[in-house]
Every structure is written in structure tokens, then in C-alpha cells.
Amino acid sequence: MSFLEINGVRKTFGQSVAVEHFELRAERGEFVSFLGPSGCGKTTTLRMVAGFERPSAGHIRIDGVDMTDTPPNKRKIGMVFQSYALFPNMTVADNIGFGMRVAGRPRAEIRARVDEMLGLIHMPEFARRYPAQLSGGQQQRVALARALAAQPQLLLLDEPLSALDAKIRLSLRQEIRAIQRQLNITTIYVTHDQEEAMSLSDRIVVMNRGRIEQIGGPFEVYNFPQTGFVASFVGTLNVLPAEVVDAGAGRVRVDGQEIALGKPISGGAAGQRLSVAVRPEIISPNGAHGPQANQLRGSVEDVTFLGAIVRVRVRLGASAVHFDVFNNPHLAPPAHGDLVTLRFPAESCMVITEARNH
């Protein structure tokens, strides 16, 4: 039996379906992210786990106990909100100790635990400050400490970093992961930021329109997307319209140029239209990947300098392909109008079909 079990959960608001057939099993200490665009049902699912929304169908079990009808204040869950939600009338120490005070723990125990938590978030000198006297990043660290102080069995984070600026976001992200590992607490993290989900999670639940598209580790989700949505939502992707030439040999034609997919196209027939996707970082211009690799010829249409990498758009005819090269100060990037041959291994091509049905 898994530590957290979400079985066949569905949530409707009036006529509209927010979450449909949600199935997840998470183990103790696991860090799971719900990733998806806004309105995909990830926050609604998290709120059902917290108890703020009641599932229209299905069950939620934590450590073997059915929590579906348990009110939020009886679930022993810690939660961090996007808006921090610190109590403005209480000091940092009082905020952190709130859960334990409500639970009626002895004063000395609360004080010791608050001190321990302040140490954990590296803010021992801020105990007597009020939330309004802290920066956004500091407030969110206090919110994290508050969520963890009463030793919850599950930690929920609802887009905790989205209100912060880029630098703080990065450092706090690492801090959250370190603390989570240290305490070995089962964590659900909701985000629409794929980089955040990739860098933090043991597993990612990619959601779209209330449904799970794919569940898997970051490596798996990024490299082996199971649906077109996952492929396009996670990372950047070149999607090329193609026509099947030989389904058995796995050969298709893109803008008049033939390429191999490295595997047969199941259920495909010559002349059938489909889409082929290739990650920009897989493609390299001129030479690399050897003579066996796929080749597409085109002319450089646009060059975007992004710092460490340079993103180049190549026009093939009706479609265009992006590829990335590492910035090299001693090597001039491709110029507009240059003719290039793009190479990429056949096995790196993804064939995109319709989204899978669950």
C-alpha cells in the first residue's frame, strides 16, 4: 500500500469538469509535482488532497486512512500557499508555532520547535519580526517553516515560488528540495513551470484539461513523452508535419525531404499525414551525428542570442525548425540566409499522435 493514494478522483463545478479520473500513488518521502497549464485541474486536485474541496467521486487515502470526508483541520497536512498567507497580526515565531498552539502542545516544546524551524530556514534572528517587515522570499520561507512545524504527514505546496523574482525562486527551490530530503516528507508540488517541476521532482504528473497526460520521472517525461501535449508542453519542440513514405521502414517525408524515424510506424500507411517532433538541442548543423543521421537542408531565417545558447530558426519550405548551438565567443553564429544541413539521429524523432485516453 502506498503512503498517499488518490483513487479515481473526479471534481465537477456545476456543469464543468475540473478533474477527471485522477489516479496517483505516492510513496513516503517522495516528491511529486503536478505540472500543467493554468486551468488544468492541478490546484483543484491539490485542494482536494488538502480537504478544501470535496471530490465529486473517488477516494483519497493518506497512510492507509481514508481522508475523503475528513475536514482540512483534522488531516495533519502542511501547506504553503502562493500568497504566503502568513498571519499579519503575529510575529514570525507565533506564525510558526500556530499549529502547535492550536494542538495544545506545551509552551516549552513549541518554543524549542520554533527555534529549530527558524534554524532550518536560516532565519533565527527574525523571530520577533512581523510578516510585513519581511521580503517575499523570507515570508515564503517562514510559511514553509510554519507548514512543517507541527510535523505534518504530508506537505503540499501550491505554486509557492510564482510570486517571487527569478533569483530568489532559484535559491528557494534548492532550499525546499534540501529541506524536503532532510525531513523525508512526502510532498506534492503544484507548478506551471516545467523547469521547477523537472529540477525538484522524483516524479511529475503532467496534467491537461483535468486529466493526467503522463506520470513519470523528469528524464522519462522529457525524453519519452507519451502524448503530443506532454511533448509540446514540457520543453521546446519542433513539430513538423510529415507524410508517411514507408510505414514498415519508418520513413516519412518532411517538406519534400525524406527522413527515418528509426522504428516502424504502427498502423501507418503510405501517404498518411502525421507529425514528427524533434527537440532543438538534438539537432546540430553540418557534420555532427555522423553520416547515418537524418538530414534536412534549409536556410537560416532567424538567429536569437540567449546567452549560453544561440537559437537558430531554419526555413525548410512550408515548415521551420529551431536548433540550439552553444555560444562560442571564437566562433561566429550562423547568419541570416546561410544554407545549412541539419542532422539528428533517427531514434530522437518522436511521432506525435492524438492525446491518449485514460
Added chain:
Amino acid sequence: MKRASFWPWLWLALGAAYFIIPLAATMQFSLQAKRGTLGFTAYANIFRDGNFFSSFAFSFQTAMATILISVLLIVPTAYWVQLRLPQARRLIELLTLLPFVVPAVVLVFSLARTYNGTPLTNSREGLRVLLTGAYVVLSFPYMYRSVDTGLRAINVRALTEAAQILGAGWPTILLRVILPNVLLSVLSGAFITFAIVMGEFTIASLLAQPAFGPYISLLSSSKVYEPSALAVVSFALTWASIGLIQFLSRGTPGQGQMAGPR
């Protein structure tokens, strides 16, 4: 530089004069109870009058009861409307206009007719309860709007959910999380309520209650200098109340701060 600062000062002075001159004149008049000299005779007369203290005490107690009932009734209502029934906000706001639309005379006669023959009109205590009830209605718009404004300034939903997930039940959420964060709004509503009850005449007089309003009125019709002295005393009391709000607001550092990102 001097030219630039002249006009604002002039307007400020004119505005101040508009308020201060009548008050100063009233004050000066109140000090002339003894012919030819300035003195506090009128004030001494007021404070010597037993009815001053008894009526003041009566209204003060009624005001406190009114405030207590209003707070108990309106804070949870406004909170619930904000959290769960935002669609009811328009209806409640419409209701808050009623005490302005219905004249006090109509209110008091309606109350008297409705509760006629019940313990509320048969006894002195009952009438006092009726009076307090009427004052709760009168102060409803002020109390509701000020509490509602306070609640809108904090992220009620997020604070409630944060407290809930930390194990708090409704009484804890209301008393330890919501109320302290709207305390200033509650206080300002309370002081307006206090001012209304202390000066109210129509209802108290028609219900034949020994309140401060009827006392002032009685004094005005029978004395010359004392009513002016009383006016100055009530101004002083009001200002003291406002000063108290300012003083209390300094002690609450988190007050008025958004709980969310800014």
C-alpha cells in the same frame, strides 16, 4: 518657494476657520455663565447635576451593549459573506442602506407596535433591550461597511485556509486570525456606534428612556449656558475617541497589511 506654499496654507486656514470659529464661539459663550467674567460655572453646573451622570452612564452602557451585539453579529456575517457567499454582498449592502431610508420615528413606532404587549414593552428592562436593538439597527451600516472594508484589505480566504490546514477550528480562526486583523476596522465602527448612541434623541425619547440625548435636549430648552458647555464636552469626548483609535492603531504593526504578495 514662498509663493508656492501660500495658497495651500490659505485654503487650510479657511477650512480650519470654518470648523474652529463656531466651536470657539460656543466655548467662549459657555464660559460666560457669570456676567462680566470668564469661568467654568456652566461646566460646574453640569457636573453637579445628578441627571448628567445618570443619563451619561445609561447611554454609555447602552452603547457598550450595542457595540458588543453589533460585533458578535456583524463580524461573522461579513466574514461569511466574504468567504462563502460573495453573491450575497449586494443584498447586504442594500440592507445597510435601510437605516438611512427608514426614519427613526418610523423605526421606533414599528418596533413599539410589533412588540406591543410583549415583555419588551411591558417593563423598563424590556424597553431598554428594545432600545439597544434599535441602536444595533442604526449602527449596522457603519459597522458592516467598516468591517467589510477591513476584511477586504486582508486575504480572508488564504488566511482562513492557512489556519484550517494548521488544525484550527472556526472559533480559533475567527478569534485568533480574523478578528485581530480587522480590529482597527471593528474599533472605528465601534466608535461611530458609540457616537451615534451617545447623541441619539428620537428613539430614546419616544421610548421614554433616561438617555443622554433627551437629557441634552431637556437642558437646551431650560438652560442658557449649560447646553454650550455640554456641546464642548461632547466634542472633547469625540476627539478623545478618535485619539484613542490613533493610539491603538500604533500598537498593531501587522494591521492593514496585505497577507499576500505586494
